[in-house]
Amino acid sequence: MDHVLRVMGAEKRFGQTMALRGADVSLRRGEWMALLGPNGAGKTTLVRAIAGRVRLDRGRIELLGEEVGAGSGAAGARARLGVVPQEIALYPLLTPVENLRTFGALHGLNGGELRERVEWALEWTGLRERAREPVKGFSGGMKRRLNIACGVLHQPEVVLLDEPTVGVDPQSRERIWEMLAGLRAAGASLMLTTHQLDEAQQVCDRVVIIDHGEVIANGTLEELVAATIGPGRRVVVTLDRPVDAGSAGGLPAGGEMCADGRAVAWRVAQVGADLPAVLMRVREAGYGVEDVRVEAPSLHAVFIHLTGRELRE
Amino acid sequence: MMMAAMWRAWLVELRRDRVAFALTFVLPIVFFSVFGVMFGGTGGGGTPRVRVAVVDEDGSEASRRLVEALKKEEGLRVVTEAPGEGEDRRPLDRAGALEMVGSGRLPAAVVIPKGFGDEFGLFMEDGVEIELLVDTSDPIAGPMIAGLLQGVAMTAAPDLMMARGMEIFERYGGALTAQQRAAVDAWLPVLRGDAQREGDGPDDGDAEPSRSRAGFQGPVAVKIVDVLGEKKQERGKVVSFSAAGIAVMFLLFMASAGAGTLLEAQESGVLERLLGTRLSMTQLLLGKWAFLTAVGFVQVTVMFLWGAAVFGLDLWGHLGGFAVMTATTAAAGSALGLVLAAACRSRAQLGAVSTIVILTMSAAGGSMVPRMFMPEAMRTIGLGTFNAWAVDGYLKIFWFETGVLSVWPQVCVLVAMTGVFLVTARMLARKWEVG
Numbered sequence: 001m002d003h004v005l006r007v008m009g010a011e012k013r014f015g016q017t018m019a020l021r022g023a024d025v026s027l028r029r030g031e032w033m034a035l036l037g038p039n040g041a042g043k044t045t046l047v048r049a050i051a052g053r054v055r056l057d058r059g060r061i062e063l064l065g066e067e068v069g070a071g072s073g074a075a076g077a078r079a080r081l082g083v084v085p086q087e088i089a090l091y092p093l094l095t096p097v098e099n100l101r102t103f104g105a106l107h108g109l110n111g112g113e114l115r116e117r118v119e120w121a122l123e124w125t126g127l128r129e130r131a132r133e134p135v136k137g138f139s140g141g142m143k144r145r146l147n148i149a150c151g152v153l154h155q156p157e158v159v160l161l162d163e164p165t166v167g168v169d170p171q172s173r174e175r176i177w178e179m180l181a182g183l184r185a186a187g188a189s190l191m192l193t194t195h196q197l198d199e200a201q202q203v204c205d206r207v208v209i210i211d212h213g214e215v216i217a218n219g220t221l222e223e224l225v226a227a228t229i230g231p232g233r234r235v236v237v238t239l240d241r242p243v244d245a246g247s248a249g250g251l252p253a254g255g256e257m258c259a260d261g262r263a264v265a266w267r268v269a270q271v272g273a274d275l276p277a278v279l280m281r282v283r284e285a286g287y288g289v290e291d292v293r294v295e296a297p298s299l300h301a302v303f304i305h306l307t308g309r310e311l312r313e
Numbered sequence: 314m315m316m317a318a319m320w321r322a323w324l325v326e327l328r329r330d331r332v333a334f335a336l337t338f339v340l341p342i343v344f345f346s347v348f349g350v351m352f353g354g355t356g357g358g359g360t361p362r363v364r365v366a367v368v369d370e371d372g373s374e375a376s377r378r379l380v381e382a383l384k385k386e387e388g389l390r391v392v393t394e395a396p397g398e399g400e401d402r403r404p405l406d407r408a409g410a411l412e413m414v415g416s417g418r419l420p421a422a423v424v425i426p427k428g429f430g431d432e433f434g435l436f437m438e439d440g441v442e443i444e445l446l447v448d449t450s451d452p453i454a455g456p457m458i459a460g461l462l463q464g465v466a467m468t469a470a471p472d473l474m475m476a477r478g479m480e481i482f483e484r485y486g487g488a489l490t491a492q493q494r495a496a497v498d499a500w501l502p503v504l505r506g507d508a509q510r511e512g513d514g515p516d517d518g519d520a521e522p523s524r525s526r527a528g529f530q531g532p533v534a535v536k537i538v539d540v541l542g543e544k545k546q547e548r549g550k551v552v553s554f555s556a557a558g559i560a561v562m563f564l565l566f567m568a569s570a571g572a573g574t575l576l577e578a579q580e581s582g583v584l585e586r587l588l589g590t591r592l593s594m595t596q597l598l599l600g601k602w603a604f605l606t607a608v609g610f611v612q613v614t615v616m617f618l619w620g621a622a623v624f625g626l627d628l629w630g631h632l633g634g635f636a637v638m639t640a641t642t643a644a645a646g647s648a649l650g651l652v653l654a655a656a657c658r659s660r661a662q663l664g665a666v667s668t669i670v671i672l673t674m675s676a677a678g679g680s681m682v683p684r685m686f687m688p689e690a691m692r693t694i695g696l697g698t699f700n701a702w703a704v705d706g707y708l709k710i711f712w713f714e715t716g717v718l719s720v721w722p723q724v725c726v727l728v729a730m731t732g733v734f735l736v737t738a739r740m741l742a743r744k745w746e747v748g
Contacts, residue, residue, distance in 0.1 A: 087582030
């Protein structure tokens with residue numbers, strides 16, 4: 001397997017806090033991988049370690065076949081890495097063109113190549129019409145698009161994206177994913193951290209879930225579902241009235257009461273075979289059925305199952 | 314109740330914000346102390362001593378006794394020998410004294426010319442005058458030494474003065490009788506003894522009244538000679554004091570503000586991104602330092618151009634010295650700005666810390682009040698500041714006009730400071746490199 005990135009046994013402690021506890025992560029050529037975890041799980045530390053901004057206490061990082069250490073600069077493999085930080089790391093008083101030229105030059109672009117890449121970035125981000133205005137007046141979505149462009153201007157083979165869509169409206173988020181699709185078409189391998197599980201599920205080939213500094217799950221969505229909640233469906237039945245405390249025993253076993261007290265969820269292996277039986281038992285218990293919803297296994301369900309927490313907790 | 318709650322919260326905030334606390338209570342005390350020492354001493358140190366060169370061209374008993382009395386004067390620190398080691402040391406002559414005052418190493422020199430002893434005590438209107446060589450920009454040294462000279466002359470040799478008085482009396486009033494002569498002769502040793510005792514210690518009660526004879530012509534004629542001459546007025550040199558002091562102070566403010574953009578970059582994530590490129594921290598700091606040095610050079614140049622255009626500062630006549638001093642000053646100031654920024658954790662902290670550091674250094678280092686007006690102890694303390702060396706260099710160029718080569722000590726110190734500051738900044742900046 002052609003790996004462009006391998007992190008092996010990464011350990012990092014900040015004071016009393018163990019940010020990474022032997023994390024192992026890899027990224028294949030052309031692959032898109034989502035790195036998920038609750039806040040404080042160690043995602044950003046891992047990204048910063050790969051970018052050379054955090055020195056590991058233990059473990060190794062191989063980038064494009066070359067072992068890299070903290071502070072080893074951008075020579076060699078690191079020059080082929082693009083990092084897009086979570087913060088809007090731009091010069092606010094500079095225009096998009098000036099920001100792009102600055103970061104492009106620092107990534108080793110110059111002359112005609114730099115001009116060409118700046119033109120590409122303006123087109124790619126849709127900021128051509130605002131190219132000569134200071135960035136400080138831009139919307140959050142525009143700044144974030146430019147933030148991404150500054151990180152990939154030098155056409156890196158491996159891109160690390162830390163929360164590329166945080167704090168932007170749905171339209172801007174849509175635009176950003178369109179931009180990233182362009183990177184995929186160009187063959188870039190990408191590792192992204194995000195809180196948008198649905199997006200991670202849609203665009204990424206593989207998911208790595210990290211918690212308390214350890215990788216607790218690693219695989220495709222199907223693999224994770226099979227290994228955790230199983231391939232069945234979740235059936236949510238909304239009753240015609242709240243469940244009576246005394247009559248709950250009449251409902252099918254294994255039901256999960258939802259917050260409003262009227263909806264109950266069951267996990268079924270075969271929808272066609274198991275759902276009619278569930279509905280019959282509900283009617284027999286004396287309840288009417290107002291609505292039925294069948295949910296496919298989701299990354300969100302896997303995540304909750306594995307971490308016991310919501311992503312933002 | 315609500316107001317009390319707010320007050321309590323604000324007080325806790327003030328107490329926990331150490332920088333705000335320091336700005337509120339410590340900085341005023343530091344400033345008060347610096348200016349207090351400058352102008353009033355510390356209360357226990359007595360009268361500030363003024364360094365003065367004394368050249369005895371006469372070599373008479375009167376001149377020797379005047380020199381000895383000046384040496385014992387508590388307000389003066391008398392220099393009678395030219396700089397040198399061991400056998401090279403020789404009595405100071407007029408040219409040497411002129412050079413020392415002209416170059417700003419001493420604020421004044423007293424020259425006792427030939428014939429002084431012959432006329433001492435004769436009170437002749439057009440007699441030999443003691444020359445007081447001063448830089449008249451120092452408002453303290455000249456008048457103070459002139460006054461002290463009168464007092465010292467009066468007390469240094471009363472016996473000689475009485476003897477001269479008797480000679481004049483006998484010349485114009487006829488000879489004394491044998492009885493009168495005997496009485497006068499009996500008094501002369503007593504007067505000589507009084508003079509020697511008076512010179513033995515500064516606490517003698519008779520000494521004080523003699524110092525306060527302002528306006529009295531006095532027993533010796535004193536001619537005040539401004540060493541730097543009238544040309545300094547013509548060329549608008551007075552403004553060079555404020556130009557140098559203010560330029561250096563604002564150069565520091567510019568440098569610390571400019572270096573503070575590193576903290577902004579760190580807070581916004583730009584620094585992280587920059588260090589993720591091919592740029593190393595050393596390159597980043599050196600680039601920033603070079604940029605700030607260039608901006609500082611332009612800033613000071615603009616200020617001196619304004620001084621030349623509006624206040625008649627002779628910039629064009631001292632272009633070489635100006636360029637050398639401005640380049641080295643801007644380089645050292647920019648490096649100091651980097652140290653301040655790298656030592657702070659946030660832009661807000663830098664603002665407070667740099668204000669304290671820069672204002673204190675400016676006060677002690679002569680950016681606000683020329684160091685030549687300060688007591689010697691304060692001048693020595695001031696040498697520990699960046700400002701003192703920079704301002705001294707500019708004054709050598711524009712005020713004393715000693716030429717570009719004369720600023721080599723200042724240039725060497727500023728270059729050394731630049732190196733130390735850059736190394737310090739680099740070490741402090743390690744906190745930004747890798748976690």
